[in-house]
Amino acid sequence: MSERAQLLLVEDDREIARIVCDHLRKEGYGVAWASTGREGWEDFKLAEYDLVLIDLMLPEMDGFTLCKTIRKASDVPLVILSARSEDASKIKGLELGADDYVTKPFSLDELSARIASQLRRYRRYRLDPHTLEPTHYAHGLSIDYATKSVSLAGDLLQLTPKEWDLLSLMAKHPFEVFSKAALYEQVWQQTDEYGSATVTVHIKSLRAKLKDSTRSATYIQTVWGEGYRFIGEIL
Template sequence: MKGNILIVEDDIEIATIIKDHFKREKYNVNWASSGKEGLEDFKQNSYDLIILDIMLPEMNGFDVCKNVRLLSNIPIIILSAKKDEFDKVKGLKIGADDYMVKPFSLLELEARVENAINRYKRGRNINIDNEKWYYKDGLTIIKDEMRVLINEEEVELTAKEFNLLLLLAQNEQYAFRKSELYENVWNEMNCEGNNTVTVHIKELRQKIKEDVKNPKYIQTVWGVGYKFIGERIL
């Protein structure tokens, strides 16, 4: 197979046309009909590219793109009826790799998909050994094995604690709102009045021996949330 594609599109006719075309061209294709479904599908499966509409139920395409980009460099092609230049610029600024306007040519879409996947696969091959991250003051994150070490001693984290740490570390110096952390780690859209993130950050800090008053890794951004400030050395 040439690659794994996720289509996030609420128009059944358009989604079926795209899906059937790429299946004939020897791609594996899955389809999600809402933004929330698409984001959850992306997190649960491995893809090489996303074809993404903007006007979606439950979560719009811009929010899907922003959340995916926090987790991955997977190519994203926005395919939308919105022709305004503002929308194109917004999509590209939040991390989309390409923007096509409906109605569209299937052959042109296929060419763009093929080029984007080939670039992505080449980049992944170059960085294939770069999944063990070392930080000043003794922190090590081994992504694929879901392991964390402090001064070479194993730290026992829950899956949620590890995913929190990984998300923060993948986006160092980005100030996450608690709602963003909740959306990405718990796959829920709203944490208003919910202390789940705060409690898990507290537990995570204790386990990695973080001094809250003089943080080395996770800094509280007052009025916003948290950001990762660890100094990576390898």
């Protein structure tokens, strides 16, 4: 049984969405439907979902972009539903963080089996005690995602919620460059032309607490003209 798992379907074809939603609800899932990529991202930010089903050809924000955006914010399973059967699309989707790829037309029973498999794997991952252990980095930094705590050389750092969100987002995606606009959208969950100044202030405060130098960074490096990236070395 699904244990009333909550699913988000992002599909612009109304008839396909109706068929899939009706089937999955009969299977015991809670299902929300979004008809555009942008609507799907907004819905994802407003509620807790156990799995997201994403069509590739979406208006406003395509499925590839939606996968990448959600994956930066969450480890929730992502399943692509697409009429594109070529290997290049499958590879790109998986590289952007999708966990599975189902080609249209598909069997509803096969879709149910794929969803159940991803949910089992995700639940095992979340219950795995090894995923709750702190991550230790060179020069004394430790990040504990289970308790949302950070220490440096054994001393607990008093981070604000936004500082924690910035650090954990970048640390979970090491060496990936985040623009100020992307950080503002991910952490503050809104777009704003003045958001870059807010990000700059919070990054400066976070660096001060990490005793990190702008010129010779140990943890948060400035990529001039592009943004920031986390470069901490895992021990």
